[in-house]
Amino acid sequence: MRPSLLDPLFAPITSLEGVGPKVATMIEKVVPADLGDRSARVGDLLFVLPHSVIDRxxxxxxxxxxxxxxxxxxxxxxxxxxxxxxxxxxxxxxxxxxxxxxxxxxxxxxxxxxxxxxxxxxxxxxxxxxxxxxxxxxxxxxxxxxxxxxxxxxxPLVEPVYPLTAGLSGKVLRRAIGQALGRLPELPDWLDPTVAKKHSFPAFAAALERLHDPSDPIDLSPEGAAWRRLAYDEFLAGQLSLALTRTHVRRLSGRPLKGDGRIEDAIRKALPYSLTGSQEFALAEINADLAEPERMLRLLQGDVGSGKTVVALLAMARAVEAGGQAALMAPTEILARQHLATITPLAERAGLKVAILTGREKGRERSATLAGLEDGSIDMVVGTHALFQEPVKFRDLVLAVVDEQHRFGVHQRLAITAKGDAPDMLVMTATPIPRTLVLTAFGDMDVSRLTEKPAGRRPIRTVTLPLDRLDELIGRISDAVAEGQKVYWICPLVEESEEIKLTSAEDRFAILKQEFGDIVGLVHGRMKGAEKDEAMRAFKEGETKILVATTVIEVGVDVPDATIMVIEHAERFGLAQLHQLRGRVGRGDKPSSCVLLYKDPLGETAKKRLSVMRDTEDGFLISEEDLKLRGEGELLGTRQSGTPGFQVARIEFHADLLEVARDDARLILARDPDLQTERGQALRVLLYLFGRDEAVRLLRAG
Missing domain, CATH: 2.40.50.140 (Nucleic acid-binding proteins)
Incomplete structure (x- = not known):
């Protein structure tokens, strides 16, 4: 049960004076909490922090x-x-x-x-x-x-300025926040006294007071003690909830998966190359986890083209050797089909049966796959999130591999958990995530990193080019295509928009088609699945040589003989995305290049971004730079996806507190796993305050 002490903060904001349904809807737009399908509460207003002050x-x-x-x-x-x-x-x-x-x-x-x-x-x-x-x-x-x-x-001599939205006045919002502060009850302190002292943290209520009623502009600095105190509270709530999830998920005891190695050997023999040192190391870590009775929860991070799929396949082989089934889930259909194409020939050489399940499989084909999963005749299945919807039943799912995890939140991880008898879980991502963010989004997991590229991969030459030299570029592409090379041409939009003057994929396709004829293909997110697959097939088999695309091709599309990547309006993309796109070329043995086309004049951030891309191919280095330039919400795409974006904390200012919070959370749970002590009870209040109710439910379910 939620402590009754918090009731005033859990009342709807319409219970505040001067806040009717219309004003409430506007206030909800500026509340930083991820409201999901609930209405804003009084407590949400506490964390609507001012972004600046007016000094009167x-x-x-x-x-x-x-x-x-x-x-x-x-x-x-x-x-x-x-x-x-x-x-x-x-x-x-x-x-x-x-x-x-x-x-x-x-x-x-x-x-x-x-x-x-x-x-x-x-x-x-x-x-x-x-x-x-x-x-x-x-x-x-x-x-x-x-x-x-x-x-x-x-x-008011120093007046806070809050984020506003159309129709909402600063005065109305300030009054509502003032009333919310007035309803803040006296809360027990959940901080470890030594941490509080070391960082000179004020009390929780005093920190809120100082931020909402500053006496000097310096009070509002994210690096000031008041803001850091609240950031630490938020990190602590997040780390505690991840640690509880981890404990709970591990408690749903897995089972040791030990194989005799024969299927793994057969697959290794079918590979045209040997594994890199870091692939072998990651695989050893995974196999050690699988052999334990506790469930595996491991994140496999590897740059584009570092060979994650093969590591996953060998782990899946181990699961089948142990008598179970394995599933690989990808975020898009294009990617699922590509994984299928990589895995099937290798798995079949080892005598395994592989199937695919996406929203597109219908009728008999779908029924046959569902029956095969239920009776165990299918050993491995590749699919989209359709795999984890109700009608899909497995005979014995023991390993779930999830690709591009940042597209799936913690909730989806738990939904997968429900499918088998608590299957082991391996999560893969090609988005190199800075260490700090690994802690916030994947604090419940162990991490393996693939740091080498497979043998034979050539470096990619990256150049930047202003758009007014487009004719020159088209001339060079004409020569390259004549020599038999293939080209990706990426545009930021599907069709031209009124507001933004950019060349869309459809326009660019029309222009290049006039120049090159039928060897130009087009693929974008609004096409039907079958049309996309057909466009990709034609490009892969060489019927088209230039593929104009939006970013649908960013994750995982594999055409080894594509050697040129043109990214139009590169200044509009984030670093991680540019890096992902660039990784689509350089997959064969020919030298490859990436052309970043930009429109002058460039802003400071865009300049910095393009120069980072020119200077390095190291995804982890790029991700650290991206974090500095963009902040964490953008980086994980959390503004849309409901993974942990923060209400108060700013990774770029508060990263140092994250490790402290993680260690603190682990120590607390080691001493007080059910949060029953006095501090444990205070921490339950903290979890409710920051919307981590699921974690409290896990305490009860445990």
Whole structure:
């Protein structure tokens, strides 16, 4: 049960004064919590943090106030000048002065009686707002604050500025947040006193108070003690919930999977090459995990083309040797079919039966696959998330391999868990993830890294080219195609959009088709599955030599004789994505190149991004740079996918706290696995505060 102490924070925001359904909908747009299908609660408002402040301590006097500056002035009211009767387009002006000069306070669509009451002639008042100068005359349009001199002390001197959305005013949001802070109950402290002391963390309530009511702009720095305290709380909640998931998942005891090695040997013999040192090392780690009675939860990180699929296949072979079935799940159909094409010939040489299951298999074919999985005649199955939907039953699923994990959240991991008798799990990703993010998204897993490229892979030469040299590029491509080379041409959009002036895939396809004729193909996300497969087949078999595509081809598409990758408007892509796309070439034995086409002028970040791409092919290095340039939410794509994006923490500022939180979480659970002690109970409150309710449920289920 949620502690009743938290009830005030779990009330809907419509229980706050001045927040009706319409305002609530607008506030929900600025709440950083992942609301999913629930409405915003009072507690969510605590974490809507200001992004900057208005400093009203600037009091220069009228004549010395700079254009556009926010200033506070003490003035005497001289006269009111209402607009001519019947002409509402002329503003209402109130003239006032101080020792340095005169100013017009300007109001559109004003209520005269209200203004006369606020600013009686002869009265001294304090006004605060943005200065504007017209023809040498100072003016302030709609001052933010007006108060009699006697109430000047009530003006907020340093005022927080919050993220807003259309229709939501700062005043309304500030009032709602103020009420939420007022409802914050006295909470037990969940911090380890030594951690709190070492980092000079203020108390939880004091940290919130300082951020929402700053007395100096420095109070709002993400590197200040108040923000760091809340970031640590959020990390601790996340690490605790991952550690609980891990404990729970391991407790659903797996079983030791030991094989005799004959299937693995048969597959190794069928391989046209031998494994790299890091593939052998990763495989040894995986096999050691499989042999243990606890469940395996392992992340296999490897750059594009480092040979993850083969490692996964050999692990799946071990599972089949032990008498069970294995499943490989990919995020897209293109990728699932490609894995099938890689795995089937090798598996069949070892006498295994492999099937595919995506949303596209229908009728008899689908029924036969479902029957084969249920009676155990199918040893391995490759598919999309269709594999883990209700009607699919396995005779004995012992190993689930999930490719490109960041596309699937922790919840999907748990859904897979439910399919077999707690199958071992191997998760693969070609998105090189910086160490800090591995901790946040995969803190519940052990990690293996593939750091070498397979033998025979050639480095890829990367060049940057401005769009105005396009003709030159087309000439060079014409020569390359004549020599039998194949080209990917990536565009950021499917069709031209009004707002963004970019060449879309469809336009580029039309232009290149005029130049090269029928050897140009097109593939994008809006095509039907069968059309995409047909376009990929034609390119693979050489019927087309130039494939114009959107980023659908980013993950895992394998055409070994494609040697040129053109990325149009490269400045619009993130580093990780550029790196993924570049990895589609350089898969054969011929030298390959990647051309990053950009539109001048380039912003600072875009320049930096393109130069990183030119300088290195090391995916892990690229991912660290990407993190610096973009922040964590973008990197994991979490803004869309519901994996752990953060409400308060900013990886780029708070990464050092992440390891501390992980160690703290592991230590707590080692000492108090059911969170029953006094600190354990306080930590339950923390888990609820940061929306980690599932973790508390696991405590009960455990």
């Amino acid at each position: 301590r600037n009091r220069p006097g009228i004549a010395l106030a700079a254009e556009g500056a926010i200033v506070t002035l003490e003035v005497r009211i001289d006269r009111h000048q209402p607009p001519p009767r019947g002409n509402r387009s002329v503003p209402y002006r109130v003239y006032a002065h101080d020792d340095t000069g005169e100013i017009a306070l300007t109001f559109f669509h004003a209520h005269a009686a209200y203004l006369e009451k606020q600013m009686p002639v002869g009265e001294h008042v304090v006004v605060s707002g943005r200065m504007e100068w017209f023809n040498g005359r100072p003016s302030m349009v709609h001052p933010d604050h007006i108060a009699p001199l006697s109430d000047a002390a009530s003006l």
